Amino acid sequence: MALEYSFIIFNRPGDDSGSYHMAVSPDLPDDGLTLDGKPRFIRYNKRPKNDIKKGKVDLDDLKKEVEIEEHRIPLPALCTRLGTDPDLGLSKQQAADILSRDGPNALTPPKRTPEWVKFSKNLFGGFAMLLWIGALLCFLAYSIQASSFDDATDDNLYLGVVLATVVIVTGIFSYYQEAKSSRIMDSFKNMIPQYATVIRNGIKMTAPVEEVVVGDLVEVKGGDRIPADIRVIYAAGFKVDNSSLTGESEPQSRSPECTNSNPLETKNIAFFSTNCVEGTGKGIVINTGDRTVMGRIANLASGLEMGDTPIAKEIAHFIHIITGVAVFLGVSFFIIAFILGYHWLDAVIFLIGIIVANVPEGLLATVTVCLTLTAKRMAKKNCLVKNLEAVETLGSTSTICSDKTGTLTQNRMTVSHLWFDNQIFDADTTEEQTRSSFNRSSKTFRPLSMVASLCSRAEFLPGQDHIPVMKRECTGDASESAILKCMELIEGQVLSFRERNPKVCEIPFNSTNKYHVTVNQLSSHNNDYGDCRYVLCMKGAPERILDRCSSILINGEQTTLDSKYQKAFNKAYMELGGLGERVIGFCFLPLPNKDYPIGYKFSSEDINFPLDNLCFLGLISMIDPPRAAVPDAVAKCRSAGIKVIMVTGDHPITAKAIAKSVGIISEGNGTVEDIAEKRNIPVSEVDPREAKSIVVHGSQLKEFSQDQLDEVLHNHTEIVFARTSPQQKLLIVEGCQRLGAIVAVTGDGVNDSPALKKADIGIAMGIAGSDVSKQAADMILLDDNFASIVTGVEEGRLIFDNLKKSIAYTLTSNIPEISPFLLFILADIPLPLGTVTILCIDLGTDMVPAISLAYEKAESDIMRRKPRDSKKDKLVNERLISISYGQIGMMQASAGFFAYFVIMAECGFLPNDLFGIRREWDSKAVNDLSDSYGQEWTYANRKILEFTCHTAFFISVLLTC
Structure with a gap:
């Protein structure tokens, strides 16, 4: 692959009088070195050509802190570096050359997943694949029977068609309900201005934003969006709204002076896509497109991979169990059929039949409908769920990383x-x-x-x-x-x-x-x-x-x-x-x-x-006062074993005060600074392990190694992160996940979008939230209230409990469905329960009661339990299987067989005479089969009796549910 190298140093055109506002830093001469003393190569690029266009994003690089030095070097040196003039701007030819070199000032869209792929994932992913395998096995069994036997029944064909129909209908339903398509980059594009005022050759002109280049001299006024990252060289009452980028709710004044080494906090940089709320300003473009701070966030948010949700992992675990049981039983009875002398085609049909009988056909629809009902219930409580699986994820949450402004507080000074x-x-x-x-x-x-x-x-x-x-x-x-x-x-x-x-x-x-x-x-x-x-x-x-x-x-x-x-x-x-x-x-x-x-x-x-x-x-x-319901909500989280971490862009003192007022830092606990003040000793003499609470400044976090961050997250129960950058919010989420936490993240700004995307469940604000944050999130708080999250946690825990009940209820019918087939093979008796009645159980009588369990009320201690341990507390575990199969399932099967044998006996076939008559019973050629009393039965009469037994077996299972 061709690599593109460029070493470009511009000489400043025009006079060198310096007749302009200068943000002078006399101790930083332009000596050809970077600020840390390393040789500087101007506009040096070493990357595969068109990498971004091909969608290759170095996430590790994007996760690093923004490193910009253009705000700290003297203005004459910056102009020399960029080949521009602070009065005249670039020439048109210079601008054209730079545009050709750097490409347009636009965010590069990532590779989009086609809608048909998303639909296919809903149609063939997870539990649906098990049903598809079952349907294919049914079609295979039917084709074997139809090609080998003249009197083959159509039961397997019906079952295959029904299974395929169930999967297709449920897949379509899930596709529209979940709306998994992520339109994050579209939201970023909506934030980009269309035109900018630039000065080239000393002439003020309006140009499309895509044509703005590094070195351009641009003007902005109140109401404009900033067209690129710019170094401010002139300001008159110039204020920008950085809330979507840094989380600061107050308009921030801009001026030519460098006021902070951190580029996100200095006053002489205005960022791409932020709003100028008042005043006027003039600046030199220092970054465009994907190289802007906003561009880095956009690529980071859209490039992050989302892991499986807890419920998806549980369903995968359940599929492994069901598949293991089905294959074990199928292979076992395939071998037994051979031992008993069955033809190999019969043995294959038995194998397929047992595997299919283990598949709970109605469970996929039951789970989807239960999650949908809960999502609708949560919407009434101001929690709008975008992804159905997020319903349960919120209930599994063990750590909540909450923004401060507007979530914990009222966003109203x-x-x-x-x-x-x-x-x-x-x-x-x-x-x-x-x-x-x-x-x-x-x-x-x-x-x-x-x-x-x-x-x-x-x-x-x-x-x-x-x-x-x-x-x-x-x-x-x-x-x-x-x-x-x-x-x-x-x-x-x-x-x-x-x-x-x-x-x-x-x-x-x-x-x-x-x-x-x-x-x-x-x-x-x-x-x-x-x-x-x-x-x-x-x-x-x-x-x-x-x-x-x-x-x-x-x-x-x-x-x-x-x-x-x-x-x-x-x-x-x-x-x-x-x-x-x-x-x-x-x-x-x-x-x-x-x-x-x-x-x-x-x-x-x-x-x-x-x-x-x-x-x-x-x-x-x-x-900005706390919301009235937040302290109680935080207390509920604590009693539920959920750690609440504040992550904010605000000042540490303000963040700590709010954390104390809402209970994130509880009364009686304090930081090492609080302990030192109380004891009147230096902070260095306090053992950090004594402090349950800690307030970490973004500048400290910047210096942390991964182990140091993990240590803070592990050793402190009450944590506040202040003055954090978007990259740091993402690192905090990843740190919590490394320690095994299920992490929920709240946010409303563009700066929150990477963390929202990476979290197990991202929660955006419906009122104050930006479009970008809403697209990155799995759930939207319609009232921007932290207390609504706690309500959502309770609903999530409740649906997990109720799903266990629904699954347990659904699985109980597996034994009364499998055991008739097993006796059909082993004891050679007429089939006690047919395919049609099995479908009536799975897709009829079982589904409505199973779905109704979604309306079960919560247990009284639901919010006093610790968060679910995903390694131990499974959706389907040994205890549930033993109760469903070993207790209730056996009771239902016993009731069904009792009804079967009673009806057979009443019609003349005593139990001991049923064993070994399957071949004659199912043969259309035999019309004189004798019962225990010598009465002869035709094939048609035998089938009427068999269907009567199927009905009796079905009613018995239904009544013992």
Whole structure:
């Protein structure tokens, strides 16, 4: 196979003046080395040509962390490396050459499984294959009989046709019910923008996204999707929504500065297919198509192989048992038939008959219908099952790897605490406002609520007056929306208050200053601030706000901000931050009328008003609160022996706080850091084995070996993984599976899709989930609620219990179906039970009761049991076989034979005279067969008696079920 090598170093065209925004890292010169000191080859590719087009994906490579250095090197060096200009972009010829070299900026679709192959798997996979073998053996037996005997019956032909019909109907049903086709790549394609704004030769133009190449200079604005992975070189209020990629629910600001060595956390990279929610930006393309972060995730998710589900393994185990029993009995009686002197053709027909008699014809349909009924029941409880086998898999789950945002929490930022007058107060966010813990007329709270209401861009969408405040939709980011709702509940009519105190100047929040400023003209009715007609309001990062203040408002009195109050601030800030809450500081300054009279022209560019010596008011903290039902659900999981692991892209402090509040980290247990703090000793002196809980940062996980990860998963019962990447989520799932766990994974973003695909059961969010996550998952939570998973686990355990009952019930009829055939061979008696009546049992009277067992209620201890051990607790085990065959089956067979011999005796054939008369009985030429009393029977009369016995045997089996 031809290998494609390319060593391409571009010289920068145009001038070298550097007249552009630079994200300068002066300590990283472009010396031809990588950041770790190794020789760098520019655009070096060593891979079989067209490998991706042929569907060859190196999954081990895709599972590695994203390694990008383009965000850390100086901008001039990057431009030299890529042969581009930060003002003019590439030339059209350069772009064409690079497009020819790298291929289009598109995700390469993997090899698709044809629909006919998927249908064939449903038609011939698992238990269906056993029935097909049975049908073929029936046709073989019929053909042998028809070619060898003139008086051959059609029973085997009927049985073969019925078996084939059952398999085909059930296969079609399964194909449509399960909808196994995975359209993951289609979902990724839906996320890709169609056109992009690029600058080539200094000319702005619109180009198809497929034609965007590495080195292109692109522009994006609010509402656009990012057309490739880009290095940001200019930003004006540029924010992107990375939630589908990293799990961060807040819009992330982008700027030219490199703020983190991790490419997923730095501010100077915007990723392919993420959304620009506001502002404008300009950047240089550093990766396209399959080489983007999104492309790696897409190829990883679509390239992962899914193993067999637990129920599929159980059915395979059951098939092995049934096949073993059938073949053993068939071969045994084939040999016995020879010993007894039967013709070899008769012996072959006996062999086939015994094997077919062991096949429970109705079981495939019974299992499929039971799973479907349970899936419908789960759908009513907000669990939509895409793959029928996933119904039982959820019940086998021993580990749940849950996302935090929207699954354990409400995905709705809510104000939780306020700090003013040197006290922390709980916020009351109920509609009734009956649990307020502070005086709303406080002379400190009034200006705090004023600033919180005025210094904000969040607004309620129109037409929601009839909707409860906490459920209203807002414009603006999550934090501002939370504060708006809180102020609306406490003060009421916030938007009207803003109209009475209009904004005349504003400095928007940016990542450099980390504050937001408004200047508002006070209402003529507002006499709280003397003759001041304007007030400056500021909010932002608490430490930045405090730095701009020289005084603090305590009980309505302005007091010097001395070390005492600074310590009080730090204590409150640390306490609220330690709860995992997002904390915002507030300050203000009434502007005296003599300096800022009515009509004063405030300017946000040439700032002509004070931004220092302000008066600090207080703190407001907020958190995405846990769902009310989650703590109970986690407790149920614990009592059911299921380990719940939190895997989130959020900050470790926030993740730990939520984990404690929902019970993933239980009260009394702690991490090594908690133990060290409690004992007032260094962390290094704590034995890690003492800590049942652990919080692992993504940067730590990145350095873990496989053994270290396994050790964490094995030795700790309460685990939180924070700041994780998509590849790390996948490694966590694989680690749990290595330890023998049946793993369920929840997720809603594109970043979750590889883990969802790899898990034994992937669970996507129906409301907040992306199309990609829903396509990768086996089940969708319609209400995004973790508690619904626990309901699903209970249903999964129940269906396993009920399937055991259904299978046990179905198998009991095997003995009364096989034993008549065995006596027919061994004792040479007329056949006690015919093929038609066997079909009546298997596909008629057995199926409805077996299916009805799917409606059995759960045992009282179903959620107090440990998860099923797949090695010991089988769907079909020795005990079930012994009860079905050895006890109930023998009782049914005995009842059937009793009825058979009684009817024969009543009609003149005593039991001892039945032995050895099979040949004469079945011969059409014999019309004078004598019974025990000397009466002669014609062939037709004998068959009427035989069919009467079949009916009696059938009724006896039915009544003893």
